[in-house]
Amino acid sequence: MRFIQSVVLMLALAMGAVCQVQNPAGSESPAVKRGRELAAVIGEGNYAKAAAFIKENYSESFLKIPMEQHLDFIMGSYDQTRGVDSLSVQAETPDSATMLGRTKLTGQWQAVLVRVETTPPHKISGIGFRPPVLPAGAKTQSRLTDSQISTELEAFMKKLADADAFSGTVLVAHNGQVLFKQAYGDANKDFDAKNRIDTKFNLGSMNKMFTSIAVAQLVERGKVSLDDPLSKYLPEFPTKEWAEKIQIRHLLSHTSGLGSYFNQKFMESSRAKFRTVDDLMTLAKDERPQFEPGTKWAYSNTGMLVLGKVIEKATGQNYYDYIRENISKPAGMINSDCYSLDEVNKNLAVGYTKAYTDKGITFRNNVFEHVMRGGPAGGGYSTVEDLYRFSQALMSGKLVKPELVKLFTSAKPELNSPNYGYGFQVNNAKHTVGHSGGFPGISSNLSIFLDSGYVTVVMSNYGRGSDPVDRKIEEMLAAGNE
Numbered sequence: 001m002r003f004i005q006s007v008v009l010m011l012a013l014a015m016g017a018v019c020q021v022q023n024p025a026g027s028e029s030p031a032v033k034r035g036r037e038l039a040a041v042i043g044e045g046n047y048a049k050a051a052a053f054i055k056e057n058y059s060e061s062f063l064k065i066p067m068e069q070h071l072d073f074i075m076g077s078y079d080q081t082r083g084v085d086s087l088s089v090q091a092e093t094p095d096s097a098t099m100l101g102r103t104k105l106t107g108q109w110q111a112v113l114v115r116v117e118t119t120p121p122h123k124i125s126g127i128g129f130r131p132p133v134l135p136a137g138a139k140t141q142s143r144l145t146d147s148q149i150s151t152e153l154e155a156f157m158k159k160l161a162d163a164d165a166f167s168g169t170v171l172v173a174h175n176g177q178v179l180f181k182q183a184y185g186d187a188n189k190d191f192d193a194k195n196r197i198d199t200k201f202n203l204g205s206m207n208k209m210f211t212s213i214a215v216a217q218l219v220e221r222g223k224v225s226l227d228d229p230l231s232k233y234l235p236e237f238p239t240k241e242w243a244e245k246i247q248i249r250h251l252l253s254h255t256s257g258l259g260s261y262f263n264q265k266f267m268e269s270s271r272a273k274f275r276t277v278d279d280l281m282t283l284a285k286d287e288r289p290q291f292e293p294g295t296k297w298a299y300s301n302t303g304m305l306v307l308g309k310v311i312e313k314a315t316g317q318n319y320y321d322y323i324r325e326n327i328s329k330p331a332g333m334i335n336s337d338c339y340s341l342d343e344v345n346k347n348l349a350v351g352y353t354k355a356y357t358d359k360g361i362t363f364r365n366n367v368f369e370h371v372m373r374g375g376p377a378g379g380g381y382s383t384v385e386d387l388y389r390f391s392q393a394l395m396s397g398k399l400v401k402p403e404l405v406k407l408f409t410s411a412k413p414e415l416n417s418p419n420y421g422y423g424f425q426v427n428n429a430k431h432t433v434g435h436s437g438g439f440p441g442i443s444s445n446l447s448i449f450l451d452s453g454y455v456t457v458v459m460s461n462y463g464r465g466s467d468p469v470d471r472k473i474e475e476m477l478a479a480g481n482e
Contacts, residue, residue: 030122031097032089035114038124039099042074043083047358050074059123073127075356077112080165080468081105090133094118098130106159108468108475109134141479149476150180156472157182167352168443168460169197170469171384175453176392181384187349187461189363200335200348200381201459202370204437204444207338208304209390210327211376212252212423214311216400216408217326223314224248226422230306233313237306238287248310250293251303252408252422255415257289260301261377271372275340277308277319280375297417301377304423308376319376328386331393336382338374341367348381349461351441366441378437384457387446391434391455395448409433409448430474438463445470449477 028036034057041053054063054070063070084101091098096115103110111133115126144152153172160166167185171178183195218224230251231243238258250256261283266274274280284302291298308319315322320338328336339345351366374380382390393399400408408422419426424433434446443466444459456473458466 029092029094029097030120031092031095031114031116032099034116034122034124035089035097035099035112036087038074038112038114038127039084039087039101042077042081043104045075045078045083047071047075047356051358057124059117059125062123062125071356076354076464079163079354079356079361080464081110082163084110088135090130090135096126100132100135105163105165106156106468106472108471141475144476144479146174146177146179152476153180153473154182157184157469160468161185165462166460166465166469167195167462168201168349168458168465169195169199169384170459171388171455171457172473173388173455178388185461187347189350189352189365195349195461196347197385198335198347198383200339200345200383201444201461202349202351202437202439202442203374203378203380203382204439204442205301205378206382206387206435206437206444206446207374207376207378207380208423209435209446210323210380211304211307211311212408213327213394213399214322215248215252215307216404216422218311218314220400220404224310226252230310233310234306237281238284238289242289246289246293248307249412249415249422251300251307251310253297253412253415253417254300254303254420255294255297255412255417256300256303256306257291257293257296257298258284258287258300258302258306259290259298261287261305262301263287271368271370272342274371275373277305277312277375280305281309294415297415297420304377305375311376327390327399330398331386332389333382333386336380336386336390338380340373342372345381351439351461351463353440353463366439369440370442382459384459387457387459388455391446391448391457430478436466443467447474452477 041050050071081103082105084103087099087101089097090100090111095118096113098111098113100111109132111130113128113130114124116122117125161184169183172180181197183197185195187193187195187199215224219226226249228248229244230246235243237243246256261280263283266283287302311322312319352363355362355364371379394405409424410421411418411426411428412421425435426433431451432447432449434448436445440463441461443462443464445466447456454477458469460466
């Protein structure tokens with residue numbers, strides 16, 4: 001859920017299988033040529049030239065996406081990479097090319113797919129990031145010691161921070177010992193207030209983990225069953241018929257068919273109106289599932305919000321009080337809560353997005369874009385230290401017994417949810433569990449490496465800010481293990 005502009009651009013891509021295409025010796029396909037042109041424009045970081053390139057070289061259908069978002073993609077890519085070296089072709093199809101290069105800012109590999117129209121002049125019809133695949137013969141890193149990981153990450157973070165490509169905090173721990181813990185950038189640019197290790201950052205969707213474990217506790221105590229129909233708690237939501245079909249497990253795994261309460265009504269309403277679970281539920285009252293529960297996967301903020309109401313019904317307790325008493329307190333999370341933003345809250349970071357103009361970069365805060373108060377689906381605040389404490393309490397069985405931890409942090413392919421468990425993102429290839437959070441001015445992530453004992457927490461008050469840091473840490477931890 002990060003970098004909305006990139007997601008919008010990626011939606012313009014037809015998701016076909018990528019294969020290698022053989023071109024005559026010495027020739028390049030139109031897609032490769034367009035990929036090189038795009039890389040050159042990104043590398044210049046010139047707003048006027050980028051705007052001219054877009055107008056001249058993007059297809060009519062692609063230009064239906066607002067110009068501001070196209071410019072944000074190009075200028076944002078420059079801001080995070082400063083251009084690329086060693087540009088090559090990772091993969092091709094007859095109408096697309098995935099271009100691979102190393103960023104000049106940090107040396108990380110970056111891959112971007114460029115899709116073109118099949119008829120001349122082969123204008124660009126779609127752009128999207130792709131996982132980079134190192135070229136044959138590329139030097140792979142040897143296994144790093146914990147000390148080397150800390151040293152290398154410190155140098156990497158300095159490059160990002162000096163370029164103002166990252167603002168936030170980072171923590172890396174191994175087998176219960178913190179290896180790296182640093183803060184960078186500003187918590188509030190109006191007053192030049194610096195981020196600190198105990199600065200509280202917006203969690204975005206990371207609150208879903210707390211809601212999930214709260215449900216796990218109620219399952220353990222016999223107050224809730226994963227097989228329970230929603231009708232047991234909310235007989236008429238969203239309708240009587242759907243309430244009888246949707247089970248608790250569907251809400252936890254994003255397979256209920258429900259969508260997101262961040263709808264047009266929310267956008268047009270005063271944020272001050274939504275302070276409780278019941279307030280937020282009014283936004284979802286007219287929502288109807290888009291598919292039969294358990295047949296598909298679709299990320300659902302409404303599903304997690306509904307679980308917050310289930311918690312209230314099952315316990316007779318306010319959702320926020322339950323989380324404080326049963327998650328935050330036993331985990332030792334002293335700087336975490338869903339704060340009301342119109343009250344005095346010490347040491348909260350303001351979220352920022354970068355606006356790219358012909359006069360350079362300006363910053364906008366996200367104060368009027370997000371919720372007044374977070375809830376079961378996201379929007380609370382925490383620190384890197386508190387999230388690390390949460391990971392330790394979770395994996396040690398302090399919050400819920402180990403059997404339920406394993407159940408909730410395992411993928412659910414039987415529900416058509418191969419990369420998501422019950423409130424936790426699951427990466428089977430990397431053997432990690434956790435959750436990310438993203439929104440304009442919000443970019444955070446917790447990763448628990450199940451096999452190696454590492455825990456990483458990255459929190460940023462720049463939109464998309466945590467992405468390069470997360471990738472760098474994953475690369476270092478994977479070194480020597482390929």
